[in-house]
Each structure stands twice: as structure tokens, then as C-alpha cells.
Amino acid sequence: MLGIVGTVPYPQFPLSHGIAGVRGNHLHLSGQDIPINRGTPALIAAALKASETIKGPDIYAFLVGDIGKGHGSRALYHFLEQHLSEFDFRVLTFHYLQPDADWHNRVLFAVETMKQRPVLIADAGFMYAAKMSGQAPSYDFFTPDAGELAFLADENAPHPFYTRGFILHQNNKVPDLIRRAYQHGNAAPYLLVKGESDCIADKNGIIETVNSPSYEAMEAIGGTGDTLTGLLSVLCAAGLNPAEAAVLAARSNREIGSHIPCLTPATQIAELIEKIPRALTGVTEEYKYRQEGVRPPPFSAGT
Amino acid sequence: MFGFLRKKSEPDKKKSRTSADRGILVFENTAEVIQAENVLKKAGWQVRVMGPPPEIQSGCDLVIEFPLTAELNIVRELRKAGIPPLQTVPVTAPLLTPVSLFHTKDFGKYLMVRAANMKITVEKESLTIVNISGGGCPDVPFLAGQMVGKTLSESPRPGDLGHTLCGYALELAYQELCRKC
Numbered sequence: 001m002l003g004i005v006g007t008v009p010y011p012q013f014p015l016s017h018g019i020a021g022v023r024g025n026h027l028h029l030s031g032q033d034i035p036i037n038r039g040t041p042a043l044i045a046a047a048l049k050a051s052e053t054i055k056g057p058d059i060y061a062f063l064v065g066d067i068g069k070g071h072g073s074r075a076l077y078h079f080l081e082q083h084l085s086e087f088d089f090r091v092l093t094f095h096y097l098q099p100d101a102d103w104h105n106r107v108l109f110a111v112e113t114m115k116q117r118p119v120l121i122a123d124a125g126f127m128y129a130a131k132m133s134g135q136a137p138s139y140d141f142f143t144p145d146a147g148e149l150a151f152l153a154d155e156n157a158p159h160p161f162y163t164r165g166f167i168l169h170q171n172n173k174v175p176d177l178i179r180r181a182y183q184h185g186n187a188a189p190y191l192l193v194k195g196e197s198d199c200i201a202d203k204n205g206i207i208e209t210v211n212s213p214s215y216e217a218m219e220a221i222g223g224t225g226d227t228l229t230g231l232l233s234v235l236c237a238a239g240l241n242p243a244e245a246a247v248l249a250a251r252s253n254r255e256i257g258s259h260i261p262c263l264t265p266a267t268q269i270a271e272l273i274e275k276i277p278r279a280l281t282g283v284t285e286e287y288k289y290r291q292e293g294v295r296p297p298p299f300s301a302g303t
Numbered sequence: 304m305f306g307f308l309r310k311k312s313e314p315d316k317k318k319s320r321t322s323a324d325r326g327i328l329v330f331e332n333t334a335e336v337i338q339a340e341n342v343l344k345k346a347g348w349q350v351r352v353m354g355p356p357p358e359i360q361s362g363c364d365l366v367i368e369f370p371l372t373a374e375l376n377i378v379r380e381l382r383k384a385g386i387p388p389l390q391t392v393p394v395t396a397p398l399l400t401p402v403s404l405f406h407t408k409d410f411g412k413y414l415m416v417r418a419a420n421m422k423i424t425v426e427k428e429s430l431t432i433v434n435i436s437g438g439g440c441p442d443v444p445f446l447a448g449q450m451v452g453k454t455l456s457e458s459p460r461p462g463d464l465g466h467t468l469c470g471y472a473l474e475l476a477y478q479e480l481c482r483k484c
Binding site: 007008009037038039040041066067068069070072073096097098099123124125126127128145147148151156157158159160161162163164165168169216217219220221222223224225264265266267268 | 332333334354357364399400401402403404408410412413415417419420422424426433434435436437438439440441442443444445447448451465466467468469470471472
């Protein structure tokens with residue numbers, strides 16, 4: 001099973017957890033319908049579409065309302081500290097949560113009490129907290145974008161907002177930033193850096209770069225990073241090795257763009273999520289062909 | 304011959320300007336920092352939003368740097384506005400500086416501005432905010448929900464609704480976009 005932890009932007013939304021599903025154009029969790037938009041709902045919706053496509057794992061979500069005041073995040077941190085040991089996940093992905101180093105450490109201790117240590121993926125606010133608390137190597141994957149990579153590379157910055165200018169100026173020097181992030185112990189064993197080219201890296205440098213197909217408009221669309229993390233989470237939970245999972249996730253996320261006829265910076269993420277089955281089917285069939293020599297059919301399933 | 308002496312004295316003078324006469328105002332949360340900055344700037348005080356020193360960092364923090372000599376007046380102003388600081392602390396070491404670099408990307412019909420980890424995109428003709436992306440704090444999806452689909456002038460300001468550093472970065476990107484459009 002894949003666990004996903006995050007927030008929704010509704011202050012009254014109570015702390016809820018359970019198997020997530022899609023009902024119409026909403027997420028469904030514990031009797032509640034949640035609009036699918038950017039943030040953790042986009043990640044979960046992408047993961048559900050991906051898992052349905054590859055007949056992957058169930059998705060168990062932990063969600064709470066938080067609009068940035070941190071109350072919801074702290075309630076969720078507290079719940080995880082108390083109850084995480086009761087759960088068994090193959091992969092556990094942390095997403096939009098108020099960065100808080102102390103609460104982060106308590107949750108990480110709780111992970112150690114789980115029956116089996118899951119593959120840990122940290123994105124968004126929880127990745128900031130993981131780096132700030134000096135525990136980056138305890139995770140398996142970080143999924144930064146270019147700006148967040150600069151933050152990981154700056155050993156003094158507690159948040160991307162404080163990344164020093166001389167490091168931000170190295171925007172196009174991804175290999176240098178990756179090296180610097182590992183040098184100071186501020187990167188997880190694997191990085192999936194989202195950008196013009198997506199880079200999969202470990203402490204030895206870039207393992208693979210994915211830059212095709214390329215749709216410039218996707219950079220402006222809120223949620224494309226969330227869908228990538230959702231795809232990565234499902235592929236890791238399906239048992240692929242980390243680098244393979246990251247490459248396929250990056251290719252599939254890019255491929256979504258080819259299924260939207262009029263992709264512009266104004267396109268909304270819900271429209272892209274709908275196309276995940278087609279994009280992922282094409283990419284995984286191509287992968288199987290290369291692995292097993294089984295040629296994909298001319299038209300992918302789900303078209 | 305005396306150049307050496309002048310050089311030596313300059314950094315000392317700078318140091319006294321940047322630390323000995325400066326203090327920081329610490330608040331309960333980032334939303335209060337943003338409100339306090341607005342109140343103090345409107346009242347004409349020269350203050351700057353900065354990162355806190357490591358000993359009081361918790362994860363998503365801002366403080367306000369202010370001239371120590373004006374402490375009484377500034378604290379009075381904030382009490383009057385209903386946002387008294389939790390504490391005032393003299394600055395003893397360099398503070399973290401917020402990002403001041405902006406990246407602009409022109410998509411033809413659309414214009415995107417990035418500040419730190421936050422991106423905001425408008426349609427140039429109507430000045431409608433069409434997307435907000437990036438960030439990792441929980442107010443980002445909330446702010447996007449409030450702002451996307453509205454014009455720059457109709458939209459609430461992230462500085463008024465935001466509560467986190469990502470919200471503050473979005474405010475900077477929003478201001479830069481307003482300057483450019």
C-alpha cells in the first residue's frame with residue numbers, strides 16, 4: 001500500500017485518513033469529497049490514476065485542512081507521531097505540510113517504529129523540514145524543482161526563501177547544485193529534479209536526464225510537480241527500483257502534455273490528470289518492450 | 304599611507320550599522336510578521352523582513368529588523384495595531400536575507416514571474432492570473448484558489464492572505480508582476 005500525507009486548503013476540513021478514491025471529478029476520502037486541484041489533492045489524484053492504470057497499490061491518504069496557519073499540520077504531525085506504528089506501507093510520501101523541524105523529527109522517529117520501514121519520499125514543505133532538520137539522508141527520494149534544488153545546495157538556508165543569491169545564480173548548473181547538496185548532507189539518496197530537463201541523481205551525480213517531450217507551458221501550470229511525485233510514488237510502490245521509477249515517472253509526466261491539444265500556461269492541472277492513464281500506458285509499454293522485447297500495440301490501452 | 308587605516312575603519316562602521324544598532328521583532332507566526340511589516344512601513348519606519356538567527360528558527364520563519372533606537376515607538380505602534388511582538392532581540396550576527404532575484408519568462412500571450420520557489424503567471428491582455436505554481440507551504444494551494452481567474456487588480460494580495468514564507472515569496476512575485484504589467 002502507498003501512504004500519502006498532506007493538507008487541503010480548507011480550514012474546517014477535519015483530520016481524515018483512509019483509502020482514497022475518485023468520485024466524479026472529486027477525491028473521496030472518509031465520506032468527504034475534495035476538489036482535485038493543485039497541492040496534495042493533485043498528487044493523490046495522479047497517484048490514483050496511475051495506480052488504476054498499472055493495477056498498482058491502494059492509496060491510503062492522511063489529510064487535514066490547513067491554509068498556512070499550521071494548526072492542521074501540527075494536528076496531523078501529532079497524529080502520525082502517535083499512530084504511524086499501526087500502519088504498514090511500502091511507500092510513504094510526505095507533501096504539503098507546514099515546515100517544522102521539531103515536528104518533522106518526531107514523525108521521523110515514528111517511522112522507525114513501523115513494522116517495515118517504507119520507501120520515504122519527501123516533497124514540498126515536508127522536504128524543506130527534512131533538509132532543515134539535517135535528516136535528508138533518512139529519506140529515499142527528494143523531488144525538488146530548480147529553485148528548491150538551489151535551496152538544498154545552500155547549507156545555510158532553512159527555507160527556499162533564504163537561498164543565497166550566489167547559489168540561486170547557478171540556476172542552470174544543476175550538476176554543481178546536486179554535488180553541493182550531497183556534499184553538505186542535504187539531499188536524499190535519490191533526487192528527482194524537476195525542470196526543463198528532469199534529472200535523476202544520486203551522490204555520484206546525474207544518473208539519467210529526461211528532456212523529451214518538452215512542453216514549455218507546463219512550467220507555469222500549478223500541480224505538474226505534484227503529479228510527478230504522485231507518479232513516482234506509485235511506481236516505487238509497484239516495486240520498480242528507484243532510478244527506473246523516477247525515469248518512467250518523469251517520462252510519463254512529460255508525455256501528459258502530448259495528450260492535451262491546446263496546452264497553454266492557463267491549462268489547469270485537473271485536465272492533465274485525466275490524461276495520465278494514456279501517458280503512463282504508452283511509457284510503460286515502451287519500457288516493457290525494451291525490457292522483454294514485447295512490442296507495444298500501435299494504440300495504447302486507455303485511448 | 305593612511306589608506307590602510309581608512310579601509311580598516313570602513314568595515315567597522317558598516318558593522319555598527321548592520322548589527323549594533325539593529326534589533327529584531329519576533330512574532331507568533333508569519334502572518335503577524337506580514338501584518339506588522341505593512342503597519343510599520345505605512346507609518347514610515349525603515350524596517351526589513353529578514354530570516355531569524357539559527358537559535359530561534361523553527362522552520363518557516365520571518366522576523367522584522369528595525370532600528371533599536373526606535374524600539375519604544377515601534378512596539379507602541381504595533382500594540383496599537385493589535386499585533387505586539389513576542390519579543391525584541393538585539394541583532395548579534397548577520398541575519399538571513401530573503402531572495403531578491405526574480406526570473407521572468409515570456410510565453411508570448413502569457414508572462415510568468417518567479418521569486419524564490421513561487422511562480423505566478425498572467426495572461427498579458429486581460430491581466431488575468433491563470434496559474435500559480437511552486438512552493439511547499441500549505442497556504443500556496445489556498446492562495447492559488449483565491450487568486451487564479453482574477454485580474455491583478457481584482458485579486459486579493461498574497462501579502463494580506465498568506466501566512467508563510469511561500470506566501471511572502473508569492474507576494475514578492477505578485478509585486479514584480481504588477482511592476483511589469
